[in-house]
Amino acid sequence: MNEMESVEMEFTGNIKFDSIYGRNRNKVFRTALYYTKRREIAEEITQEIFMELYVKIEEIDEGKAENWLLTVTKNRSLNWIHKSNAEMRSIEYLQDVEELLTDSVEYDMIEQERKKDFGVLSKEIFLELHKENERWYEVVSGIYCLGKTSTEIADELDVSKDVIYAIIYRARQWIKRNYREQYEKIFE
16 A cells, blocks of 8 residues: 555545645655654544644635644644653553552452453443444444454445544544543543
């Protein structure tokens, strides 16, 4: 798959958006890939940026669109790098703490309760996700529970990978909006 295929989207019928998208999609993708060094992250950033452009298309000056897109791409990529590094430091810290607490009976009890609570929350999320949108459920459960790739799911549903990425993005946002507090309480 070449770079152009990885960030292809269907044209929207909005001439201004389609024009800006056509001229800049590869630049945005290559910029995100340059910073993140990860194709799937670059694809996700590219998709998010063009979704944001689409929403704001009437506010965007077409002559300044490329600069706006590349600036936003660089910032999002750097934010991803920063967040990724912070998560790695957090994971390393938690691993150190876990080693200290592993022998603790109290820790074992807390961990068992946390796993139970997480299992209950996971079931609730999937049930509610299915009620909210069956297609989201199908894609999310296929990828995260059955271990299928986005390409396999796209082929099964006869849609493009971009559609799958959009579904995953929307489902994640819905889950975060509705379950962030409960998730954070479990892992306090």
